[in-house]
Amino acid sequence: MRKLFLITLALTATQALSKNTVPPSSPELITKGQAVYKANCAVCHGDTGDGNGPAGSALQPKARNFISEKFKFGSKPEQVFKLIATGSKNTSMASFQHLPEPDRWAVTYYVLSLKKK
Numbered sequence: 001m002r003k004l005f006l007i008t009l010a011l012t013a014t015q016a017l018s019k020n021t022v023p024p025s026s027p028e029l030i031t032k033g034q035a036v037y038k039a040n041c042a043v044c045h046g047d048t049g050d051g052n053g054p055a056g057s058a059l060q061p062k063a064r065n066f067i068s069e070k071f072k073f074g075s076k077p078e079q080v081f082k083l084i085a086t087g088s089k090n091t092s093m094a095s096f097q098h099l100p101e102p103d104r105w106a107v108t109y110y111v112l113s114l115k116k117k
């Protein structure tokens with residue numbers, strides 16, 4: 001009985017941890033995110049993030065302009081992070097879940113850093 005209790009406790013703790021692991025942004029993370037972006041995202045979202053990459057402007061819907069457009073699925077880091085993992089249904093925005101998690105956080109903060117203040 002006691003063993004079961006301990007297992008439950010451990011599971012709950014692990015779940016709580018994985019829900020709260022939004023890493024803080026940093027200049028290093030954004031620089032790393034820029035490299036991830038150039039390699040995986042710029043072809044559609046454009047070198048500057050304006051949505052006019054060689055494969056982006058002709059899409060329907062167009063690739064998001066990160067500088068001036070609103071995010072449909074929210075612009076909190078955890079929301080952008082999630083969208084990058086799931087992709088956007090019925091659009092060319094595919095899932096990038098195959099990228100390592102640290103790279104996805106890095107590119108999340110890079111994309112958010114492009115927004116015109």
Ligand code: HEC
Pocket residue numbers: 036037040041042043044045055056059060061062063064070071072073074080083084088091092093094096107108111
């Ligand atoms: C094949 C083209 C393509 C590539 C490559 C691509 N995207 Fe997208 N992306 C799109 C399109 C098209 C949309 C618009 C989807 C929509 O309107 O729902 C989009 C939308 C988005 C959005 C905005 C979603 C919202 O809430 O409005 C984010 C964030 C995003 N992409 C991040 C990325 C990141 C990060 C990468 C690289 C890891 C990437 N995309 C690579 C085509 C692409």
